[in-house]
Amino acid sequence: MKRNHKSKVINNIKIAKGTYKLSIQSDIEKVKAGQFLSILCNNKTLRRPFSISGYENGIIEILYKLKGEGTEFITNLKPDDDIEFLAPLGNGFDVKNVQNALLIGAGIGIAPVLFLKKVLSEKNIKNYLITGFKSEQEKIEGSDKTIIGGSVLDNIDELINEIKPDMIYSCGPSIVLKKISDTGIKHKIKTQIAMEKVMACSIGVCRGCTIELKDGTNKTVCKDGPVFMGDEILWRI
Amino acid sequence: MKRNHKSKVINNIKIAKGTYKLSIQSDIEKVKAGQFLSILCNNKTLRRPFSISGYENGIIEILYKLKGEGTEFITNLKPDDDIEFLAPLGNGFDVKNVQNALLIGAGIGIAPVLFLKKVLSEKNIKNYLITGFKSEQEKIEGSDKTIIGGSVLDNIDELINEIKPDMIYSCGPSIVLKKISDTGIKHKIKTQIAMEKVMACSIGVCRGCTIELKDGTNKTVCKDGPVFMGDEILWRI
Amino acid sequence: MADLSVNLNGFKLKTPIMTASGTFGYADEFEDFTDMSKIGAIVTKAISIEPKKGNAGDRIFEYKNYGMINRIGLENIGIKEFVSKKLPLLKQKNIDFVMNLAGNTVEDYVNCAKIAEENDIKAIEVNVSCPNVKSGCLEFGTDPVSLENLTSKIRKVYKNFLIVKLTPNTSNIEALAKSAENGGADCISAINTLRGLGVKLDITPFGIKKTFVRGGLSGKCIKPVALYMVQNIKQVVKIPVIGIGGISSLEDVLEFLAIGADAVQIGTENFTNPDITEKITTELDEFIIKNNFESLDKLKEELRK
Amino acid sequence: MADLSVNLNGFKLKTPIMTASGTFGYADEFEDFTDMSKIGAIVTKAISIEPKKGNAGDRIFEYKNYGMINRIGLENIGIKEFVSKKLPLLKQKNIDFVMNLAGNTVEDYVNCAKIAEENDIKAIEVNVSCPNVKSGCLEFGTDPVSLENLTSKIRKVYKNFLIVKLTPNTSNIEALAKSAENGGADCISAINTLRGLGVKLDITPFGIKKTFVRGGLSGKCIKPVALYMVQNIKQVVKIPVIGIGGISSLEDVLEFLAIGADAVQIGTENFTNPDITEKITTELDEFIIKNNFESLDKLKEELRK
Numbered sequence A, B: 001m002k003r004n005h006k007s008k009v010i011n012n013i014k015i016a017k018g019t020y021k022l023s024i025q026s027d028i029e030k031v032k033a034g035q036f037l038s039i040l041c042n043n044k045t046l047r048r049p050f051s052i053s054g055y056e057n058g059i060i061e062i063l064y065k066l067k068g069e070g071t072e073f074i075t076n077l078k079p080d081d082d083i084e085f086l087a088p089l090g091n092g093f094d095v096k097n098v099q100n101a102l103l104i105g106a107g108i109g110i111a112p113v114l115f116l117k118k119v120l121s122e123k124n125i126k127n128y129l130i131t132g133f134k135s136e137q138e139k140i141e142g143s144d145k146t147i148i149g150g151s152v153l154d155n156i157d158e159l160i161n162e163i164k165p166d167m168i169y170s171c172g173p174s175i176v177l178k179k180i181s182d183t184g185i186k187h188k189i190k191t192q193i194a195m196e197k198v199m200a201c202s203i204g205v206c207r208g209c210t211i212e213l214k215d216g217t218n219k220t221v222c223k224d225g226p227v228f229m230g231d232e233i234l235w236r237i
Numbered sequence C, D: 001m002a003d004l005s006v007n008l009n010g011f012k013l014k015t016p017i018m019t020a021s022g023t024f025g026y027a028d029e030f031e032d033f034t035d036m037s038k039i040g041a042i043v044t045k046a047i048s049i050e051p052k053k054g055n056a057g058d059r060i061f062e063y064k065n066y067g068m069i070n071r072i073g074l075e076n077i078g079i080k081e082f083v084s085k086k087l088p089l090l091k092q093k094n095i096d097f098v099m100n101l102a103g104n105t106v107e108d109y110v111n112c113a114k115i116a117e118e119n120d121i122k123a124i125e126v127n128v129s130c131p132n133v134k135s136g137c138l139e140f141g142t143d144p145v146s147l148e149n150l151t152s153k154i155r156k157v158y159k160n161f162l163i164v165k166l167t168p169n170t171s172n173i174e175a176l177a178k179s180a181e182n183g184g185a186d187c188i189s190a191i192n193t194l195r196g197l198g199v200k201l202d203i204t205p206f207g208i209k210k211t212f213v214r215g216g217l218s219g220k221c222i223k224p225v226a227l228y229m230v231q232n233i234k235q236v237v238k239i240p241v242i243g244i245g246g247i248s249s250l251e252d253v254l255e256f257l258a259i260g261a262d263a264v265q266i267g268t269e270n271f272t273n274p275d276i277t278e279k280i281t282t283e284l285d286e287f288i289i290k291n292n293f294e295s296l297d298k299l300k301e302e303l304r305k
């Protein structure tokens, strides 16, 4: 059940340029890929949300990029330091009835789809993960294909025609996500998109993180999402 | 000359209950007893003023009590840490023509008079330092007489009659200072009183630290003071 | 446990620490994070006569650990859905609450208040200070005559406990407080958010990306303004005053009590620490016992001596 | 070095970063701590027609690293002594300065402005917003009609550069800005301090010691309010606007420039870091050169695209 965890850091290591992996002890019993946690940073008013990139026996893992003061605070955490976070939050990816999944992670957007890949593989669901990074130094391991410098969208039509997925999962900058959603519509393949929005409460009460759907409703990224069906999102970009 | 020093901590040690001695490297060439410095604390808007309690070859020493977040920041400074401070500030005690001085320090008010005692002794000026502390654990060494528990004022008349000082110097809580000033007037002995007031600029520009004199003028504690003639102060307590 | 109860002009709270409107939803989500029974009362997100979609674009801007700016734009489910879906839950779970209400016109407010009355809602807080909705509503919040008129019209249709919540974005909060009192309010709460703008510049080789969030400033940075205004309001009205603004610790609560606040609300800090109200309430209890103040009322007396 | 100069409606500054009134004295003391030639202009402590003793009691209250509250009460040496003692020094040292002036009545202001004119003082900043003096002066600051009247009367006797400095303690800063413009001001500066109260409780076994400081809130915590108001003012007036409030870094300066401020002033941060203006000015210069913006004007353009 989601709650506020007061726990300990297990490990916090640099894995690529400006990129870190943090492992945290917890007594959480179950996490879905696509769910996230929200970390208290002592120098900040608001907690910082991060996708869960791995889970095993209570140990939660995230991959994060150093951005500003919040992530700077987190990079300074050492093994055995206290850490406080809300988890697990959000809906997560839906894998029901999926048989052949294409996973796309742009940049640090790899985090939730890496976790999803593991889940799908364990369930013996066919999957293919393509990711993209700005440079070799920023590359994170674990994909079936990695594009350096270019965009994950570069040969996306060919890739889809080759793999013929029945579901596309994606996370990354919203401009990429919109294009993936459009691509899905074009190919008549459903897309599940993990969205990002600045959050205050991260538990669905403040309505600070809403996005609009095409049906006219507002949905919170933190509670109704972060995963939405790409073809239902009213893209504003 | 007074300026903003960016320097290094030499030493920062606990010397009594809640009381610390900080030594700082500097290239300051001359300091008068009664002058103070003002330390930048990273977690604070305003710098924190402290009397200089000792000076030798550029090394400046202060004695300070742990009070709130500013002094907490200072207690965490370790040898070789950076420290930034304005110094030397204020007017300092006047020792001209003094031949027999009574020095009174109440609590941490000992800091500037301890320095003054050294200066007077070096000049072979007769002096007697009496100090008072709430408890044995809070006692700071260096006085001719120390009162524990009671008040430095307890037998002050007798002491004055015995010593027959031609000048009384004092620092401490303002309620004590006022009484010392009154005592001086009664005995027709001049008093030099080191005052405290919350400071913003600590260099005489903001008029945040003024006290009133009997002649109707406002004086800044930071620049016109901190040392004033006791009989000129318009006490508001 | 010490007696922490407060009697606000007839409205009884078990503790003086409430949660502020817009920061605690309709209480439902917070159950996972804190013990609701420790909270004096929760104030709901503002309810309007019709559902509202709120503002498009970025709604939240953080200003370091000083506070935040929001422009939610009063998104809410509307009073009908509140009454049919949320009210039964609140009553069933026995949660003490105050319904915060907002509107664009006097009629909106009056109609909402009527529905509150019909549904036996024990207390309402009238938000006349929402700074992030363009249409009209700030007017009531800054013009004493309109505010007295609005308050007295609501008073006519609503018999239970009526709180008027004031905005700090005015040169004369005292006049507004008196208007609310004259209009028949049972209690005043203050302050709502200050107007603020958050600017973030991302300067990259490809150009400068700018984020602007114009809305209501809340959190630690507004505490001195809130203390100032609450103290001024206390000097001009006889009805109780609930202090709001930048509270995040027991010390903050004591400061508001010392200047005369009868109770307090915690807003932004709920986002930082969802169990803050429970935590401070426990600390308050321990503080009273440790210092032999016996009860909250006795503590207030000591603080105001 | 990049061209950092600004032409504020005829008043030329060598850099856009000035020091704010009340935080830099009459420039004399700061020479020991910073290179004055790097400062766009210093604004003097408010000068009134007669010397003022200011408020008794505690005048300063710190609010963590968020800011501070002051109630100096406009203590100053009076314009006669300013003209006879400080002015010669400022001129001799070639320091660019603006004389800040305050008064209780229209006559006070007009008489001060006349003396400024007679003594060829190149720029004055009219402080109509001092929140910590009881008598009248906040009135001009919150009533558009009085403010226009005041400005036009000052304009009649003072031909050089006339800045009107606005208070944030109002519900309608836009109207006040327009009044100043209509009254003939050459420039607006904003904001002065917010009203605030600092409370400190020392709870000891012998009782509770309380410190209250009611006055003007300044420093980092007011930046979002300042940004909001400066942006709003820029939307309604054509004359240049100087942004003030919570500036402590180059980033802050860029934010004010991005929302349209023509220049800025730094206040409280001078107490924390007496060389802050020099430091940020150097950083601004380096920033412009590094990003190939060439000049301040070009940077402003980029920031506002």
Ligand SMILES: Cc1cc2nc3c(=O)[nH]c(=O)nc-3n(C[C@H](O)[C@H](O)[C@H](O)COP(=O)(O)OP(=O)(O)OC[C@H]3O[C@@H](n4cnc5c(N)ncnc54)[C@H](O)[C@@H]3O)c2cc1C
Pocket (backbone or CB within 6 Å): A036, A046, A047, A048, A049, A050, A051, A052, A062, A063, A064, A065, A066, A067, A068, A069, A070, A071, A072, A108, A111, A112, A195, A196, A197, A198, A199, A200, A226, C062
């Ligand atoms: C559901 C979700 C999952 C995310 N997963 C990851 C992840 O797996 N790895 C990763 O590196 N990043 C992830 N992010 C982004 C991450 O939250 C931001 O990079 C981080 O908050 C930056 O904080 P900062 O203080 O270092 O930087 P800042 O300089 O404060 O902010 C940089 C940017 O981060 C975003 N941000 C800041 N505060 C918040 C907030 N309270 N809520 C949401 N976004 C904020 C804003 O876009 C902001 O412009 C995720 C965001 C969301 C909403």
Ligand SMILES: Cc1cc2nc3c(=O)[nH]c(=O)nc-3n(C[C@H](O)[C@H](O)[C@H](O)COP(=O)(O)OP(=O)(O)OC[C@H]3O[C@@H](n4cnc5c(N)ncnc54)[C@H](O)[C@@H]3O)c2cc1C
Pocket (backbone or CB within 6 Å): B036, B046, B047, B048, B049, B050, B051, B052, B062, B063, B064, B065, B066, B067, B068, B069, B070, B071, B072, B108, B111, B112, B195, B196, B197, B198, B199, B200, B226, D062
């Ligand atoms: C001229 C002068 C000389 C001093 N000499 C000494 C000394 O030698 N040793 C010593 O221990 N203390 C000295 N003090 C007092 C010392 O400055 C305060 O104890 C210290 O500032 C407390 O800071 P804080 O953040 O720890 O506590 P806080 O909790 O912030 O404040 C505790 C008290 O310290 C005082 N104080 C806080 N901020 C300031 C400020 N900016 N300026 C002045 N006073 C402030 C106030 O009275 C306040 O109530 C001196 C003060 C002055 C004015």
Ligand SMILES: Cc1cc2nc3c(=O)[nH]c(=O)nc-3n(C[C@H](O)[C@H](O)[C@H](O)COP(=O)(O)O)c2cc1C
Pocket (backbone or CB within 6 Å): A200, A206, A208, C020, C021, C022, C023, C045, C046, C070, C072, C074, C100, C127, C165, C191, C192, C193, C217, C218, C219, C220, C222, C244, C245, C246, C247, C265, C266, C267, C268, C269
């Ligand atoms: C995200 C958010 C939403 C808010 N929504 C409302 C609201 O709907 N009605 C209202 O009266 N006040 C609303 N407020 C104002 C708070 O109730 C409170 O008055 C203000 O935030 C100051 O308190 P704080 O500093 O503790 O947050 C909101 C505040 C925040 C931060």
Ligand SMILES: Cc1cc2nc3c(=O)[nH]c(=O)nc-3n(C[C@H](O)[C@H](O)[C@H](O)COP(=O)(O)O)c2cc1C
Pocket (backbone or CB within 6 Å): B200, B206, B208, D020, D021, D022, D023, D045, D046, D070, D072, D074, D100, D127, D165, D191, D192, D193, D217, D218, D219, D220, D222, D244, D245, D246, D247, D265, D266, D267, D268, D269
């Ligand atoms: C101690 C102090 C004294 C001030 N005195 C004056 C004054 O005399 N005249 C004036 O117009 N503003 C005065 N101000 C306001 C500042 O000039 C400035 O507008 C305000 O502090 C906001 O800027 P800041 O956040 O950078 O400090 C004073 C501010 C402080 C902190």
Ligand code: FES
Pocket (backbone or CB within 6 Å): A198, A199, A200, A201, A202, A203, A204, A205, A206, A207, A208, A209, A210, A220, A221, A222, A223
């Ligand atoms: S962050 Fe509050 S509703 Fe999503």
Ligand code: FES
Pocket (backbone or CB within 6 Å): B198, B199, B200, B201, B202, B203, B204, B205, B206, B207, B208, B209, B210, B220, B221, B222, B223
């Ligand atoms: S602290 Fe500014 S004048 Fe003394």
